[in-house]
Amino acid sequence: xxxxxxxxxxxxxxxxxxxxxxxxxxxxxxxxxxxxxxxxxxxxxxxxxxxxxxxxxxxxxxxxxxxxxxxxxxxxxxxxxxxxxxxxxxxxxxxxxxxxxxxxxxxxxxxxxxxxxxxxxxxxxxxxxxxxxxxxxxxxxxxxxxxxxxxxxxxxxxxxxxxxxxxxxxxxxxxxxxxxxxxxxxxxxxxxxxxxxxxxxxxxxxxxxxxxxxxxxxxxxxxxxxxxxxxxxxxxxxxxxxxxxxxxxxxxxxxxxxxxxxxxxxxxxxxxxxxxxxxxxxxxxxx
Ligand code: PRP
Ligand code: ZN
Numbered sequence: 001x002x003x004x005x006x007x008x009x010x011x012x013x014x015x016x017x018x019x020x021x022x023x024x025x026x027x028x029x030x031x032x033x034x035x036x037x038x039x040x041x042x043x044x045x046x047x048x049x050x051x052x053x054x055x056x057x058x059x060x061x062x063x064x065x066x067x068x069x070x071x072x073x074x075x076x077x078x079x080x081x082x083x084x085x086x087x088x089x090x091x092x093x094x095x096x097x098x099x100x101x102x103x104x105x106x107x108x109x110x111x112x113x114x115x116x117x118x119x120x121x122x123x124x125x126x127x128x129x130x131x132x133x134x135x136x137x138x139x140x141x142x143x144x145x146x147x148x149x150x151x152x153x154x155x156x157x158x159x160x161x162x163x164x165x166x167x168x169x170x171x172x173x174x175x176x177x178x179x180x181x182x183x184x185x186x187x188x189x190x191x192x193x194x195x196x197x198x199x200x201x202x203x204x205x206x207x208x209x210x211x212x213x214x215x216x217x218x219x220x221x222x223x224x225x226x227x228x229x230x231x232x233x234x235x236x237x238x239x240x241x242x243x244x245x246x247x248x249x250x251x252x253x254x255x256x257x258x259x260x261x262x263x264x265x266x267x268x269x270x271x272x273x274x275x276x277x278x279x280x281x282x283x284x285x286x287x
Contacts, residue, residue: 004045005198008059008068011037011050014161015183018090019069023048025283026205045198054119054141056186057082063190067199073159073181077120082186085203089210091183093161095120098171100148105155108174111135114154117147120178124157127178145169208284214259217280224249226273233268235261256282 009019020032030039030048039048049065057080059065068082071091075082097116099105105114108131117138118124128135138153145165147153159181160166160173185206187199222230227242234240236255243252253274257265262279269277 002045003192003194003198004047005067005195005202006047006049006065008049008051008056008065008070010053010056010070013053014093014159015053015069015071015091018088018183022069022088022090022206022209025209026202046202054078060186060188063188065188066191066195067185067187067202069183069185071159071181072184073120073123073179075184075186076179076181077123079122081189083189085185085187085199086206088183088185088206091161092180093159093182094177094180095123095157096160096173096177097155097157098145098160098166098173099155101170101172103148103154106174108176109133111155115152116155116157117144117153118157119144120157123178145171204286205284208286211285211287212282215256215282215285216259216262217254217278217282218257218262219252219254219276219278219280220269220274221245221250221252221276222273224251227251227253229272230269230274233265233272235265256285 010016027043028041028046029043030041032039037050039050041047049059051059053070053074056065056068056070057075057078060068060082061080069088071093073093073095097108097111105111112133113135115136115138116124117140119141121137121139124137138147140147144156144158146169147156148171149169156171157178166173191199218234230253231240231242234253234255235257240253240255245252
């Protein structure tokens with residue numbers, strides 16, 4: 001039976017939707033309806049395994065999954081040996097200490113001898129050991145943000161992305177954070193040569209998606225007399241493509257630019273005589 005790459009993803013949580021979206025963008029098809037934990041991809045020899053994010057590093061380290069998408073925070077906390085292949089450009093967050101708005105604790109050092117509730121005991125202990133401040137840890141596996149209200153802890157150390165969770169529980173973060181983290185693609189040190197080739201194929205696709213980034217395809221028309229000026233103004237990767245229209249004396253220009261470059265150039269393009277301007281999405285760029 002041909003090898004199938006086993007990809008571990010977070011079942012639900014901050015990274016789940018982005019991870020599914022990335023795999024779809026690189027051409028993997030699968031049905032994630034919440035019913036199954038193993039999703040087979042019909043168009044590529046890969047199976048997706050849906051796990052709690054905390055279990056992903058262990059699965060990948062022992063080769064039960066060949067690759068995984070997970071936050072660096074989860075990898076660091078686990079201490080498992082996995083190979084970090086690349087950052088994926090989403091899931092940026094920080095592990096931060098936070099206290100109730102009315103708390104008497106206002107700085108990291110003032111937390112001496114307090115109890116801190118967290119899903120990240122190893123990272124928190126390491127941080128306070130380095131700071132030379134002793135704290136007690138109340139280890140929880142979820143719902144950390146209600147610990148101070150419940151009288152279980154004085155402060156929490158939890159992942160903050162948008163800040164919505166802290167805000168909703170009247171908690172304020174203390175600076176600096178323990179660390180900053182983002183979503184990464186990790187691979188097993190035990191991955192076979194055959195599966196390594198499959199991973200390389202997926203990597204090339206991810207690079208093409210990342211290269212496209214926020215780039216757009218710009219198309220516009222203009223009169224022959226305005227062509228030279230518009231060519232100069234139009235943002236592009238190398239130089240715009242110029243094509244004659246079927247209508248005598250008119251041209252189409254096409255180029256790739258970031259959305260920001262496009263909006264900056266737009267008033268100048270219009271003033272120089274550009275018309276029928278289209279902005280299209282660019283899915284992938286392969287160089
Ligand atoms: C983290 C954290 C909060 C949330 C914070 O959970 O525990 O619940 O994200 O995000 P916010 O600042 O945007 O509100 P995560 O999905 O990382 O994983 P978990 O459910 O496994 O703890
Ligand atoms: Zn988790």
